[in-house]
Amino acid sequence: MFRKKLLHNDASFEKKPDHKLSGFRDISSIFKAKSNESVPESDVESSPVEKPSIMFESDSFKPSTSKAVKLIQEVQKLTDRTIKPFVDYNEGRLFYPILSKIGEAQDNVSCLDDLVSDGILDKKIYEKLIVCPIHPDTFSSSVRLYCPSCHSMGVEKLNLFEHKKCGYITDSNNFDFTDQANSNCPSCKKQIKNFEKEIRVPAMWYQCNDCSEKFDNAVIKLHCRKHEHDFDTNSGQFVTTFSYKLKNSDISINSDTNQIKDELLKLLRGFNFDAKLNISIKGKSGNIHEIPIYAKSKTTGESILIFIRNQPTGIDQSDMNSILVPKLDIDPTNTLLVTVSEINDGVENLAQHYGIHLISELDFTQILSRVEEFVSEWHSKNGGKK
Secondary structure, eight states: OOOOOOSSSSOTTOOOSSOSSTTOSSGGGGGOOOTTSOOOHHHHHHSOTTSOBOOOOSSSOOOOOOHHHHHHHHHHHSSSOEEOOEEETTTTEEEOGGGGGGTOOTTOHHHHHHHHHTTSEEEEEEEEEEEOSSOTTOOOEEEEEEOTTTOOSOEEEEEEEEETTTOOEEETTTOOTTOGGGOBOTTTOOBOSOHHHHEEEEEEEEEETTTOOEESOOEEEEEETTTTEEEOGGGOEEEEEEEEEETTHHHHHTOBOHHHHHHHHHHHHHTTEEEEEEEEEEOTTSOEEEEEEEEEETTTOOEEEEEEOOOTTOBOHHHHHHHHHHHHHHOOSEEEEEESSOBOTTHHHHHHHTTEEEEEOSSHHHHHHHHHHHHHHHHHHTTTOO
16 A cells, blocks of 8 residues: 555666656655555645655555665665675676675666666765776786885885984884884883884885885885786776765654554554554653553553654664653553664663563564564463453
């Protein structure tokens, strides 16, 4: 009922002259209901068309078969919600391994660029690779230093060290103050505990091990490793690699939860609960608390509070604190916190201490299943009376 058909078929990323993921104007469009379906008047008031909402079928939650939606779901699992390239330096190819999870070739960059054009992804420079001007098909190059006199690669970098405390000066050939295993000053015998604070480096130069020439600047060349030749840094060509970040990721993770609330209400009522949505309840202190879902068993009188929290940075202790106040004041039989966000450190211990049951899953399908398991087990312990 709620699914919006985004693409004509699963060949989502093929370029077509008149149609290129035209449904994706922004990420929230993925989660909107079909505009041509009738919606009850009450639903229209609580969930305007402009608001993003999690997409699922009327009777059961089913993931979309659209490759674009699958890709977005995979990106949402990433810590920074960013698709990063993998570079094959020898073959000169770029890969995006995440594409294999949606059945696309890992080097099909055009499908990512299509989502950039449609406002779903942001494209940013990830790295600039300098490549051989003769063999630009390979990305594998390294830096080489040469002696300006004899052109040998036997070049060594030397430093002049000064121990600030006693004034002892030496070069790194005689004594290397950076060596942690031998950190006592040869002059005053004091141990060097902090190199940056205790040692000054007044000079640096190069020395050729073959001709013993000393010089300030070595000749720098880039080496084409696959074809075994050098090229000048000024003649090198640049290859730009890109990362792709999910746009408006906060919108997707904080998408409207009215539909999941409705499904939870159906579930609770199926277990003989009187379940209410967005209800104000007076606690023992006399204070009024706004509760997303409150349900009371018609047979035992036991009650449950269900809170829904979604944060792009994860659920932290401040989120728990906002739940603890009404939980302790109302004192229900059970309290649930459901979320598609990650649970940050310390939250599980806090929840366990105060008897709050956490359900954290990547999508609402799994959340609904977990809540059903919890309520079913609770219901069976009370005789399974409906």
